[in-house]
Amino acid sequence: MANSNTDITKESFAKVNLADTESEKITGESVSAWKDALRRFVTNKGAMASMIIIAAIVLFAIIGPHFFGYDIDDQDVSRANLPPKIGALTWIPAFNGYENGVDIYKEKNVTKNYWFGTDQFGRDLWTRTWKGTQISLIIALIATLADVFIGVVYGGVSGYFGGMIDTVLQRILEIIAGIPNLVWIILLMLIMRPGLITITIAILATSWLSMARIVRGEMLKLKNQEFVLASRTLGAGDGRIIFKHLIPNSIGMIIINTMFSVPNAIFFEAFLSFIGLGIRQPQASLGSLINDGYQMLQIHPYQTLYPGIIISLLLICFNIMGDGLRDAFDPKLRR
Template sequence: MEWIPAFSGHENGVDVYKEKNVKTAYWFGTDQLGRDLWTRTWHGTQISLIIALIATLADVLIGVVYGGISGYFGGMTDNVMQRIIEIIAGIPNLVWIILLILIMQPGLLAITVAILATSWLSMARIVRGEMLKLKNQEFVLASRTLGASDRRIIFRHLIPNSIGMIIINTMFSVPSAIFFEAFLSFIGLGIRSPQSSLGSLINDGYQMLQIHPYQTLYPGIIISLLLICFNIMGDGLRDAFDPKLRR
């Protein structure tokens, strides 16, 4: 019975947290299981940013190259490549993730594959439109007359002159991927406990909304700040790298 203060010899009991050097102050508080929301929020932000980075790399590596080839060569090549995009875009993102969950376990890998499958489509269309607009300009015709190869024209002249639109779309793809991950985790198709993401944290906080609304407030603020920051970054990078604005 030594654990009972009246029989333990300690008048005020023993503070086990103090003896074990366990902190009792948490910046964001704790959830219903006593877990530190500060740590879980920033861990979830890290996962969301990793997914956003993968989506951005897919935009740049797949979308820019695919759209550049389609728009520059045109003709039958363009028709075939655009039909492929239409087939992929005709399947909603939610259907993609459900199909992937049937194959693999819900989690980071399933969300990543789903984003890789569809995130580059809008970038490919934008780059294709820029290629169609620029490929008959005088500087392109001059390069072709001087014997420049198609690859050099695409990557040396056309894509740099489209960098503004590419950067803007890339910056928009980052918050789009973050919200897509948050939505899937919120409805239970994405990251699940004990792992944390911004979407799963909002879902956990939603269950305690009437009692502890702060559990939903903090992840929501982080998502809003990410959206604002990436939009501002996109505008700044567009002004800095677009050759048309430097003239």
């Protein structure tokens, strides 16, 4: 039996003098979908660290080639195959200018330090590495623009209108996707020289296909929603509905897929340059630098090391940041 001292009576409660409208007010802060996604992205330590690393690489790609005043093709065989040397870090074996216990700089009477060393033609690898990073980032930018301006529009029109238009556009897409990227490059090389323009055309021809499929699926899912019917009832045209309502509602998927297409484009360019179908001398990309260094790998491994580290960081960081954006924009994946 309950103790009489703890019995609940009418006098135990006091009425709060609160207006009826007060109970209907939202006590919590109103947070938009974009602000909520940003907040969750910022709390993702891996994604934030990846974004900082990517920003640092982009910054060095812009200012790095101007550090020492060398051009990308400044050759001097008297300084060929110099190991990396940084004056303030000579206590670290990797940056003391020694190779097999011999001070190569003293042996060749070289007074300047080369932070990433030099290649077999005496060209500064610091300058060439960051110039090559520029090329790889330009390729990534081209892939991003192709995704946004070709893939989004193509997929949006195909999914929204449906019917015969969708059938024709999808058959065209399947024909393009049925031709491997390497075949595209070989066909282009029959009429063009290998280089940045050839790779750009190959990327513009094929990189947007996955984006078009994703946007088409989003259009098919959203076009019968109530807000689309309301917009059409108010007199909105097809173009306004697609670009003002449907695509903005698919922006999360678009951003996520774009972030994953960037490392694919960088790897595609590096692969082509490595097998000799991409950037040609005297220009450089990360792939061509790795190819050049691969020929000297057993004798001078540093010539492959630094381009390899940068391209690995780019691929890993873009993928981690893409995962972070996916977690941020998809509430179902919220941790």
